[in-house]
Amino acid sequence: MIFQHSLYHIRWAEDKQILELVWxxxxxxxxxxxxxxxxxxxxxxxxxxxxxxxxxxxxxxMDYLPPELLRWRDIxxxxxxRQFGLQKMAFLYPPEMAPKNMGNAPIQIRGYAEEFFDVxxxxxxxLLTDIRPRKAG
Numbered sequence: 001m002i003f004q005h006s007l008y009h010i011r012w013a014e015d016k017q018i019l020e021l022v023w024x025x026x027x028x029x030x031x032x033x034x035x036x037x038x039x040x041x042x043x044x045x046x047x048x049x050x051x052x053x054x055x056x057x058x059x060x061x062m063d064y065l066p067p068e069l070l071r072w073r074d075i076x077x078x079x080x081x082r083q084f085g086l087q088k089m090a091f092l093y094p095p096e097m098a099p100k101n102m103g104n105a106p107i108q109i110r111g112y113a114e115e116f117f118d119v120x121x122x123x124x125x126x127l128l129t130d131i132r133p134r135k136a137g
Contacts, residue, residue: 003041006024007023007034008022009021010041010045012049013124016053017051017053019042019055021054021055023061024060025060027062032069036076039073040077042056043080046086051085052086052088053088053090054089055091056092058097078111081112082110082111088113089112089114090117090123092117093116093118094118
């Protein structure tokens with residue numbers, strides 16, 4: 001564990017060279033500024049560790065992210081990820097919340113490949129392979 005917060009923690013899986021953001025169930029009352037601070041921290045540690053693979057574990061995330069917050073992420077944080085050389089981002093969801101396009105091949109709309117999973121090992125296996133992402137659209 002390299003960073004601990006009441007809403008999330010960030011850990012460095014050194015054996016896999018993957019930086020992980022793990023959301024906690026306490027996110028049920030998350031406010032926008034807390035989400036933004038978490039992603040800024042995640043990006044900061046990504047730059048410090050010079051990672052090419054990151055994982056967001058959303059299995060215990062208990063809040064709804066409004067579209068404007070996701071747009072903020074795309075405008076403010078995604079460029080930071082690209083700046084330090086991020087190549088892949090995996091998102092881990094509980095099976096009942098998994099996005100419809102899960103497992104359809106990675107997409108690349110923010111300048112790095114993204115894929116969605118409901119099993120941790122599948123996410124880390126994908127992060128450790130060299131897969132050419134398809135362009136969204």
